[in-house]
């Protein structure tokens with residue numbers, strides 16, 4: 001361990017420069033018990049893939065489909081239906097519907113429409129930027145779903161309130177706000193589902209068939225909530241990459257076709273989602289390590305991006321890398337179905353705002369979180 005290292009992987013999420021620490025984690029055993037966090041760690045590409053691919057490593061602890069603090073609430077009802085939080089048939093069938101509908105989105109059109117939305121919402125200062133990087137992906141998703149322009153700001157505000165229920169760091173006021181937001185979002189989707197805009201993502205999803213109305217509604221809210229923080233973080237981390245990697249802006253000005261490669265490299269080098277979790281449903285053996293039932297495994301996704309056995313010189317920000325799976329979007333049956341959309345939206349946002357942000361005095365810290373790395377910008381200059 002080096003003196004400036006984060007004390008453990010949860011602290012690495014908001015550490016100013018965790019990249020070397022992640023590389024060292026990836027050099028260690030793929031699966032190990034962490035005494036300090038009192039849980040197992042899956043690290044490096046091999047550890048992350050092995051755990052996420054394992055049939056008996058589940059997304060929820062056995063017998064606890066919904067966190068205790070959400071039981072009996074609107075947020076809990078949504079949580080319990082999300083594909084992200086289920087296994088077996090309650091996961092596979094809706095996941096296929098979502099993945100197929102999201103897979104049909106025309107990415108070139110999404111890029112154009114998001115460029116337009118971003119150009120209509122150019123941030124004028126650091127405070128604006130903090131809001132804009134959350135709003136842009138939500139506006140783009142609301143547009144795809146078929147909501148009218150005037151509904152976007154309210155939907156974005158409710159989604160930001162709703163995601164508070166997913167964080168163990170939220171206080172009681174935030175949890176209460178999340179319940180109101182959940183009810184409001186459900187109501188908006190009920191109205192739009194009655195008369196979906198032809199050709200919209202919502203129309204596609206509705207036409208694909210769903211087992212239950214509650215499941216459909218919850219997973220529509222899920223599309224907004226899954227988009228929210230992760231894509232905001234990706235845009236924010238791209239803004240930082242443009243500031244901190246010298247020559248990058250000039251390279252992009254002379255060759256704008258490099259934008260997708262820049263966002264891919266940000267997703268590896270400084271991703272927005274660092275951790276996810278799995279729970280052993282029974283006794284499990286992975287790579288010769290035996291884990292008892294009901295064990296929590298912290299899957300350190302960000303360490304896979306810094307695994308030197310997969311990515312040469314992982315600490316270097318380099319555009320010319322051979323394409324390899326982006327484990328920051330997960331792996332296996334729960335892998336993110338929104339990856340292409342998120343990358344496309346982030347490319348458009350970073351591209352539309354690059355020139356104006358270039359001259360803006362910005363300092364930053366990170367929003368407190370155990371999983372998501374999201375910069376909070378302030379006026380000033382970086383230390």
Ligand code: HEM
Pocket residue numbers: 052059083084085095098102222223226227230231234272273276277301327328329330331333334335336337338339341342343
């Ligand atoms: C930079 C942006 C994003 C990142 C880094 C990200 C990352 C992830 C990760 C790591 C997972 C897997 C979690 C696990 O296995 O425990 C996941 C799942 C998921 N993501 Fe994303 N995501 C992003 C954007 C999006 C967007 C824009 C959408 C919607 C269009 C979306 C929809 C989903 C859904 C529905 C799941 C659950 C899939 C399942 O459980 O089968 N994500 N995402």
